[in-house]
Amino acid sequence: MKIQLEIVKYIIYIYDDSKWNIWICTLDNGLFKIKLDDKSIDNYKNSENKFSIPSNNTKDILLDSKGKLWIATDKGICNFDYEKEVFTTYNKEQYENNSLIDDETFCLLKDSSGLIWVGTYSGISLFNPNSNFIHFKSNPYDENSLSGNIIHGIYEYDNKTLWIGTNENGVNVINGDIIKHLNKENSNIISDLIEDITGFNNYVFIGTNEGLSVLVQNDDKGYTITNYTDKDGLPSNKIRSLFIDSKGYLWIGTNKGLAILDVNNEKIIDVTYILDNIGVSDKFIRAVYEDSKGNYYIGCFLEGGLIKINPDTKEYKIYQNNDNDSISNNSIRYITEDLNGNILVGTSHGINILNLSTDKFKYYTENDGLINNTVYGILVDKNNDIWMSTNGGISKFLIKEGVFSNFTVTDGIQSNEFNGRSCFKSKDGSIYFGGINGFNVLNIDDIELSTFEPKVIFDNFEINGINEKYISNIKLKFNQNNIKISFFTNDYKNTKTTKYYYKLEGLEDNWSVTNSNSLVFASLAPGDYTLKVKTITHHGVESEESSVIFTINPPIWQSKYAIFIYYILIILAIYAYANKVKKLDRLVNKRTYELRKEMDKNEQLFNQVLELEKNKNNYFINLSHELRTPLNVLSSINQLIRSFIKNDKFITIEKLSYYMDIMDRNCNRLLGLINNLIDYTKIENNNYIIHKQREDIVYLVEETVLDMKDYIEEKGLKLIFDTDVEEKSIRCDKFDIERCIINLVGNAVKFTPKGGLIEVLIEDLGDKVKIVVKDNGIGISEENQNIIFDRFNQVVDKNSEQKGGSGLGLTITKQLIALHGGYIYVNSKVGLGSEFIIVLPVYSE
Known part of the structure; x- marks a missing residue:
């Protein structure tokens, strides 16, 4: 078959497209298409039509x-385009880093992942x-493009007009193919430094670095602008976030607090006190959100964490990083909600999902597949999939599967770096993300994930710093144990951010992750090793495991034969040692028996000495303690009588007789106490005999207390005796x-202050x-309450260091009460006083 072309000097390349077309690239004569079915020829040449081929010099x-x-x-x-028969051209752009490196192109190659490699002059x-x-981005040569590339704030008005804020170039209003620029010069907006944009009904709110601008759309008459600053009630002019709640209030987060704008009365209300009332010192508010249940969430940027407030009950909760179920980071960047009512929180360390049923967080970071830990914006699509803009690209997260798909500049996004408060989902489901090089629009139904399955290829094996030819199952000497293994993947789309997962079997069981394409293992012990490496594409496709096997042989002195000889020598040495030990053991047992008999004898003597010393100490301690109380009573009466004599006061015979009776009773008591010192030894030796008889305990206690009344009042204290029973019989001594x-x-008198x-x-x-x-005295600590009845323990408080006591009184009391079948315990609080409770059995016939 012959096909005649017009005069062509040079044919550069001939290509069969498998669609019954033959394409011919020429020099200066454009591109030819020969249709094999009808043998017709089409010649495509450059013309003034923008949809023509860009040059007549076609190379590949x-x-x-x-x-x-x-x-x-x-x-x-x-x-x-086969259907329209038009060409779309891609050129080098001076202001676009992600364009062609040079317009003069020579060759094309499609790799296994679908990328096209373009060979150019440069x-x-x-x-x-x-x-x-x-x-969408700014083109300095096109007035009908964005005014700036650093995007801060995206909002769609009336389902047809996009409002795009920029860092230093004001606001862009996009309606179809027309872009209108609003700035400080041509309108009344307060600043060109835009931080966030939102709106509702006919309002558009523009948060800036110098205050708030409120635009009110007036049908076809344009709009009016009202500006608000800190003079109007804002905590600060530096606005960092805007949010409209279900009631139509605009929440304004600033770097110094929080405010609300009521558009009905055009009044700013500073509500930073909400943070002060709950003890939050971080006033840098980066996010505000109201969930579907009416709860409000406030995100603090400077480590203040997440705050949840129920406006009906006024209850609040502060979420901060503290354990595995807590929020991952205290720097909050964005807050929204998924279709199931879970709260989604973007932080400086990943995305957090708050389950309101359990009130616990689950978070995901780079280790789980998120492309970057700094999450700027979060949007939820109609399938309840989560889209996130980060500092390293865009991540899509399938919640049910727990799988991430990631997108970078090679997928067509504006840049790997995005900005906060620069995301928006329109009513038609389109998703907008803004960054440092313009903004992207995507329809989730148009996004196709690559199914390309990458491979990991080993390409270098370095032993002790020397490159070796790579072979599997390599055998190494014991001192060849410093190994560096390099590898690469045929997924060339994102080589700088490719993550490799690896484990060295024989050394570790768990997978580790690295961004490096080489691994170094130093000072490996002798053994068999298998290095397994795999990778996962940004779209979540996992490669098969690639592996390399190597063995490090032990030195001769650690070989199997050497170890066998060591075992024989050790067995012989053990046998010889065992015989010697048996002989020594018999000798030691004999000597040990003799020493044990001597030690037992000495221990008995030692215990006898300790017991004698103990009894002696007990005698003097008990004597000093038990004599003190009746002597105090006698001393008090003596001082009272002396005061009468000294002051020439008259004392009646009856009064004197009364005092003498008290002194007589206490003298008798002293005598009884001395006798009881002997009884104490009997108590200790279980030889004490109680002389029980029927007694009215009410009368007995009352008489004993009233005998001490004057002594108590002399100390400046008040005494109250009360009983709910007139008479109660018990058997007691x-x-x-x-x-x-x-x-x-x-004791109560001692430890109760005057009054x-x-x-x-x-x-x-x-x-x-x-x-x-x-009493209402100094009280006793819980620690001392546990030991106060122990023998010889005396509780000393800083307020009572000068007050005596042997430490035996309460011990004796406890023992005597126990001998009567009763018990005693104490209730006390430091500074409030103490109460000692005795419980005794009553008399029964």
């Missing part, structure tokens, strides 16, 4: 994975023909019970009677 041609035809020319590359460019991200009451009341109160109470418990000695 290929068909991509989606059936698009790509042609390399000396004025850029282009693709051919090097190689990688091109992704499958990008479905629409990119009258003197033992009296001794216990005197001891407790005496205090001593109460002695009796309560009928049916088959028991309760006696309470209560």
Whole structure:
């Protein structure tokens, strides 16, 4: 078959597109298409039509994975639309880092992942023909483009007009193909430094670095602008976030607090006090959100964490990082809600999902597949999939599967770096993300994830710093144990951010992750090793594991044969040693028996000495302690009588007789106490005999207490005796019970300051009677309450260091009460006083 072309000097390349077309690249004569079915010839040449081929010098041609035809020319590359028979050209752009490196292109190559490699005069460019991200940016040569590339704030008004804020170039209003620029010069907006944009009804709110501008759309008459600053009630002019709640209030987050704008009365209300009332010092508010249940969430940026407030109950909760179920980071950047009512929180360390049912967080970071930990914006699509803008690209998260798909500049996004408060989902489901190089628009139905399965290839094996030819199952000497293994993947789309997962079996069982394409293992011990490496594409496709096997042989002295000899020698040595040990053991046992008999004898002597010393100490301690209380009573009466004599006061015979009776009773008590010192030894030796007889415990306690009344009042204290029963019989040793009451009341006097109160109470418990000695003195700590009845333990408080006591009184009391079948315990609080409670069984026939 012969096909005649017009005069062509040079044919550069001939290509069969598998669609019954033959394409011919020529020099100066454009591109020819020969249809094999009818043998017709089409010649495509450059013309003034912008949809023509960009140059008549065509160099190469290929068909991509989606059936698009790509042609390399000396004025850029282009693709051919088979249906419309038009060309779309891609050139080097002076203001676009992600464009072709040079317009003069020579060759094209499609790799296994679908990327097109473009050979140019200045090097190689990688091109992704499958990008479905629409990119808007500033073009200095086109007035009908964005006024700036650093995007801060995106809002769609009336489902047709986009409001795009920029960092230093004001606001862009996009309506169809027309872009209108609003700035400080041509309008009344307060500043060109835009931080956030939102709106509702006919309002558009523009937060700036110098205050708030409120635009009110007036049908076809344009709009009016009202500006607000800190003079109007804002905590600060530096606005950092805007949010409209369900009631139509505008929440304004600033770097110094929080405010609300009521558009009905055009009044700013500073509500920073909300943060002050709950003790939050971080006033840098980066996010505010109201969930579907009416709860408000406030995100603090400077480590203040997340605040949840229920406006109905006024209840609040502060979420901060503290454990595995808490929020991952205290720097909050964005807050929203998924379709299931879970709260989504973007932080400086990943995305957090708050389950309101459990009130616990689950968070995801780079270790889980998120492309970057700094999450700027979060949007939820109709499928409840989460889209996030970060500091490293865009991540899509499938919640049910727990799988991330990531997108970078090679997928067509404006840049890997995005900005905070620069995301928006329109009513038609389109998603907008803004960054440092314009903004992207995507329709989730148009986004196709690559199914390309990458491979990991090992390419270098370095042993002790020397490159070796790579072979698997390599055998190494024991001192060849410093190994560096390099590898790469055939996924060239994102080589700088590729993550490799690896584990060295024989050393570790768990997978580790690295961004490096080489691994170093130092000072490996002898053994068998298998290094396994895999990677996962940004779209979540996992490669098969690639592995390399190597063995480090042990040194000769650690070989199997050497170890066998060591075992034999050790067994012989053990046998010889065992015989020697048996002989020594018999000798040691004999000597040990003799020493043990001697030690037992010495221990008995030692215990006898300790017991004698103990008894001697007990005698003197008990003597000093037990004599003190009755002597105090006698001393008090003596001083009272002396004061009468000294002051020439008259004292009646009856009064004197009364005092003498008290002194007589206490002298008798002293005599009894001395006798009881002997009884104490009997108590210790379980030889003490109680002389029980029927006694009225109410009368006995009352008489004992009243005998001490003058002594108590002389100390500046008040005494109250009260009983809920007139008479109660018990079987007891009258003197033992009296001794216990005197001891407790005496202690209460010692540890109660002047002006205090001593109460002695009796309560009928049916088959028991309760006696309470209560004071409002210095009290006893919980720690000391546990030991206060222990023998020789004396509790000393800083307020009572000068007050004596042997430490035996309460011990004796406890022992005597126990011998009467009762028990004693204490209730006390430091600074409030103490009460000692005695419980005794009553008399029964």
